[in-house]
Amino acid sequence: MSEYTLYCFAQSGNAYKAALMLNLCGADWQPRFVDFFKGETRTPAYRAINPMGEVPVLEHDGRRLAQSGAILDYLADRFGRFGWKDDDERREVLRWLLFDNHKLTSYIATLRFMLQFAKTGETPVTEWLRSRIKPALSVLETQLGSRPFAVGEAPTIADLSLCGYLFWPDEFGVEWADWPNISAWLDRIRALPGWVHPYELMPGHPLPAKR
Amino acid sequence: MSEYTLYCFAQSGNAYKAALMLNLCGADWQPRFVDFFKGETRTPAYRAINPMGEVPVLEHDGRRLAQSGAILDYLADRFGRFGWKDDDERREVLRWLLFDNHKLTSYIATLRFMLQFAKTGETPVTEWLRSRIKPALSVLETQLGSRPFAVGEAPTIADLSLCGYLFWPDEFGVEWADWPNISAWLDRIRALPGWVHPYELMPGHPLPAKR
Known part of the structure; x- marks a missing residue:
């Protein structure tokens, strides 16, 4: 056990x-x-x-x-590990956990489910989900332009949350080549021992x- | 100031x-x-x-x-105020904050925006959003069947998050008469001094x- x-x-x-x-x-x-x-x-x-x-x-x-x-x-x-040094940093981690749940994972997981598993094909709902994913990825791309991980120099649970669906880009129709900061950040996560x-x-x- | x-x-x-x-x-x-x-x-x-x-x-x-x-x-x-007594209760509050952001507010806010402000009328997307809102409300209805507030006897920030869009039931097409536990809980929130x-x-x- x-x-x-x-x-x-x-x-x-x-x-x-x-x-x-x-x-x-x-x-x-x-x-x-x-x-x-x-x-x-x-x-x-x-x-x-x-x-x-x-x-x-x-x-x-x-x-x-x-x-x-x-x-x-x-x-x-x-x-x-992967935590915070004080309450301010804890809330910064929380901000990204909430953003992930509300704006990133929420739409990506649903779009991927429809395309990959329910096999709905393209519908008005998948089109709408895509329209929500792009601005969410833009927010993340911008954030990662100024630091190596979501809240700073070191990886936290915010990164582990945000990346949850992002190792399946082909399954929801994104090319990481179009998102260089996200792409480099995913490489940094892949390089963590135990990934x-x-x-x-x-x-x-x-x-x-x-x- | x-x-x-x-x-x-x-x-x-x-x-x-x-x-x-x-x-x-x-x-x-x-x-x-x-x-x-x-x-x-x-x-x-x-x-x-x-x-x-x-x-x-x-x-x-x-x-x-x-x-x-x-x-x-x-x-x-x-x-x-509206907080927790220990880390276990803090995480229970967090669980409901995350549920609210991911499964409740996420869909209700979007449906209401489409119907009330963008005035899209009924579309495949509004129909799909409704299909997501009902199970989310059911989870909340069940939870509130066994305690007066989301995590226990006293109101917490989880309640304040969950209720964010729920004082506009007419704007997203829900009747609280169909959800008696949620209805009674909203009355309890309305009764808080300062509401x-x-x-x-x-x-x-x-x-x-x-x-």
Whole structure:
């Protein structure tokens, strides 16, 4: 039995945020595969684990935590890594966690799901989602023009949140060559000891051909 | 000159989250009207104030803070109100702040903007947004079935975030009669000393007839 258990599946960038943090911290952790594509997160049994019906969920020391940002905050505290030096910096990290959840991951994860898994093709909704992603990426591109990581010189959980879906640019139709600061920042994250691509870090990839 | 200055406008539920907190805490604050509907948040001058191009922005004590959740966190610390008793409760508050930003405000604010201000009428995008709002409201309805406020017996900044757009149910087509726990919770928030409806708390309502 590992010390940490993470409810996750390979295609979830939100789960990846927590999985990557565990791996970068060298945590003793194991994945607990959630069969999202067979509807597990909609079952009463899963809703008893997380009433929000989402991954990731982290189990540790009798606690059960949901929401990737809250899990990252908990792990930063446990490991003393990727955190902040004072309350002002904690709020700066929080600002980027909120921006990620509200403006970046929110739209990218949904667009990718539609194109890659629901296979809706191009629709007015995918077109609208794209129109939201571009300004969000511009905000991040600008921020990374003046510092190597989201809040400063060192990587924090804000970076681990923001990058959650960004190692799949082909799956939501972006070329990092068009976003040089983001591209260089993703290279810096890839270079962190313990970095592993989401499809290799969590179970469930590739999906069975027949679903 | 007031102690706190809040960049806001009456139609922004995200700005309302911060304005309501300031008012409930009896802060010495003044609004700084942002002419969103004339494009102010897209100007270089405003981007210099907030590169994310959004309201609210709070100015206090030489600091400039953006993202409603980070502002609420700061004010809870300053006033010692609507906060948490320990790190576990802080993360529980954070969990609901993140849920609000990602799953509730995100979709409701956008649907309301399309219907009420952009006047798009019903489109595939508004239909899709409605399909996302219902499960998010269900999560909140369930949570409020077992406690008076989002994280427990007392109101916290999580409640002030979650309610940001919910005093305009007619503007995004929801009847609170269908959501009894949310309805009773909104009544509890309305009963807090210092509560004022967003259209009365912030400048810019009603909009000029000609835009």
